[in-house]
Amino acid sequence: MKPVAFDFAFAPDLAAAARLLAADAKPIAGGQSLGPMLNLRLARPPRLIDVSRTPDLRGASDDGDAIVYGAAVTHAEIEDGIVLDATPGWLASVARRIAYRAVRNRGTIGGSLAHADPAADWVNVLTALGAEAVLMKSGSQRTMALEQFFTGPFATALTPGEIIAAVRVRKRSARARWGYWKFCLKAGDFAKASAAVLIDPDRNETRVLIGAIERPPALLADPAALLEGRMSAVDAVKRTAPHLDDVALKLHATALARALAIAAGRA
């Protein structure tokens, strides 16, 4: 399990990263997903661009309405509160349960989104929070809501040479309610089912999401029906993810019910 030979370059800044990526290269940050894929020879990029220490990607800033996280911010930095939290502590508590600490020390928020594993925490949580990805390509920049960004399992809207520069997460006040629940076979494992519930009266926003469905996360079309008790969790999952088998349906319905209970302060 050794990778195919590749060239390796360090990107001193975002502009350099964009330039280096133009030539058939792949960015690598923490390498917690790409590393195994390289070793298994499932990924065979001729050239890797290391963005894990690129200063432009390493911090978080407050743009007033949102916190903008550099793509190379690690899970551990969010867990430890080293960067600002756009929410009343929700992100730190999500980060704390991503894989194991050794993974969190190196794994990055941008890397997780780019890898687009349907079971990954940030893929689901940040979509539920209505976050946007800031995408950069040799001088040009675009912003895209995450629900558009994920195009399939392990597939994104990133075009060749394009890199996630940052993730923009809107601020949530203490009045907002949030519930996130995932089911893992064992501690640190990828989720078999997950669900997230956001009720933000300040922004008049209600978002309910089910995740880990082997597809991009799915937002409920009519979250109010669930919240007001007009639709059961089972029916909500059935309608949102009709492809799930009976066992997965049961697990996701449980995840949804428990995320709701957490958001309602009942768990």
Place this chain on the structure above:
Amino acid sequence: MADAKDRQGVGASILRLEDDRYLRGRGRFIADIRMPGMLDVAFVRSPVAHGRVRGIIKPAGFEDAVFVMTDLDGVAGIRADSGLPGFRSSVQPVLAYDKVRYVGEALAACVAPTRAEAEDIADAVTVDIEELPAVHDMTHARNAKAPRLHESWPENVFLETAVDINFDAAVKDAAVRVKRTFKTARQSMAPMEGRGVVAYWDNQAQQIVVYSSTQMPHIVRNGLSTCLGLDQGMIRVIAPDVGGGFGYKGILLCEEVCLAYLAMKLKRPLRWIEDRREHLTGNANCREHHYEITGYAAADGTLLAVDCDAIVDSGAYSAYPFSACLEAAQVASILPGPYQFPGYRCRTWSVASNKPPILPFRGVARTGVCFALEVLLDAIAREVNVSPEDIRRRNLVRPEQMPFVNITKKIFDSGDYVECLERAVTAIDLPAVRARQARGEPDGRRIGVGLAIFCEQGAHGTSVYSGWGIPMVPGFEQATARLTPDGGLELRVGVQSHGQSMETTLAQVANEILGVAANRVKLVHGDTALTPYSTGTWGSRCAVMAGGAVAAACETLAVRIRKIAGHLLQADPETIRLNGGMALSANGSVSLKEIGTAWYLRPQDLPADVDPAGLEATQGYKTVRDTGTFSYACHAVTVAVDTDTGAIELLDYKIVEDGGVLINPMVVDGQVYGGAAQGIGTALYEEMAYDESGQPMAATFADYHLPGAPEVPAIGIDHMQIPSPISRFGQKGIGEGGAIGPPAAIANAVNDALKSHGVEVDTLPITPARVLMKLAGAAMREAAA
């Protein structure tokens, strides 16, 4: 006289002598070995489970770096026949050439300066295989239409056995008959260190030297000698530090044969380090059993008979030395467990499938057998409305019956199984759990408690293994003890320590006999050139057999030491005691160093009639009877089952076990904890599934789930320590027991928790998905009723 608290001998929990290098990361494992000019080897492995090899094309420019079977002149395949009547023989080619029979089977060896480059070459090798339908499910392997693995065989069966002891008479008046079907998953043993081989030609010694991460260097030498057609004197096998084995390394490897041959041919050191993908996809090789089992009992739960059809998925080839049949042969012989009943019938089939050859994993067949029998027993208990503890009380062999010859002629050497059960029931606080069950949980989870009791034959020897007729039969276990000139001791043993703490425990045995300080004892092991022959480390045998051998060698040495001490002290040797590094007479003492100095450095001080054999002795040892020690244990577990997710949490876990006299209780605790963690893996997590084409469904630890620290609860252990009458100090083999009990105990606890749902689990591992499917099935039956 050493203080009780300073005792280092048998029974003392002294700290492990080997830990200093292990805990500092300074062990020398196979991948730590570097040699000048060493080349790395990567294997091209079969991508399909079953197929005819039409061609293997070496990439242009690399013809000299790629080796296929036709390049291995005179190398024979691996053959491990059983002497049991009707056994069908298979030969595993060192590199597959005409057919491939499982995914991961080696086809070609690629040699390069680095592993990455070797993998590049392997990538470029073209393999042309005509894929054939695969045997992926053992329950269909015997169908007339099933694809045939070995063309000359009439069916995909290595061996079929049948035993019937008084069955018809015993079941005549049975009040209840309870039938169940059970299945255990195929697992991939997962030691922290995988397999690995380094081989080089030693021109001075005219030997091929093979370093291998193995449990049995002498057996590997036997096998290499046969496959390579070389004198044993031309082969030296060395096991360096080995990071866990569990049976995974109790085998002659195709890779060992291949590297030994190529190192001789190329005259370059070669190395192959198994990676996790090779490990998981190519070597998932244990535990896969299928049982149709029926219990017959009287109305009060007294067992009358057990009837079983058991299938073991033995994989594609018979592995050396344990063969494809050890597992099923064990099923038939140990299924009756620690119980007594008058009737028994058991048929077994060791079937061939397109999977890696099966190997004995810690506990061997016992883990599956204990699961089948103990879960059946609880089902019978429910049927006759008797509690799980009462049905066991009623049927266990009783202490006054020891030694007890059971229905399959196993001789239980000693013990009190009923006391073991009672202590476990007390330890888990059964009344408190029942009260908690009655109250119900605030979070709605269901509480259950489960028991499993079993006995474990260890250190069984010649009479048992000669009966199976496999290529390896243990005889006398030998050890060499040598007092050094400075009063230290060297021990040489043919067993091999790969986590068992033998450097500590065998030093304790020497301390017990000779009084030499444990940290002055150097254990030499794992090297065919330096140690007496041994079948190696397996079968919970080392504490008993190597411990007994070390004691015997030290006793011989003690006589000679006393004689020299008697001369130096002008005392009667018979009156001299050895303690604290000294030889003590009524009037004075000399140190072991002075005795060593006298023999080696100042022989002029010794009398003319001194024993010329000197201060080095080799002795052989067998137990009083070679039918094995029988340790035993009761596992008791409390679980909480979440019926909305199928998740199972282990709330409390207690083990009461009897390993006889424990040489080092702390080391035994470690063995029991580690074994139980593996048993929890068998119970809840580990499964290598195969699809219909025989493709393994897990290639990394993201898909093959091992329990981690959060999944293993704090386990309470209680030692009974009833001495074995057949071993040197009363010790019993206990290395495997921890891994035997958990699946049975946990399954029984889950079934107890879900009793009101009408749910019984029957398949390992007990995954959330399986629990949910069982609950859904029960709900549908309920709705239909």
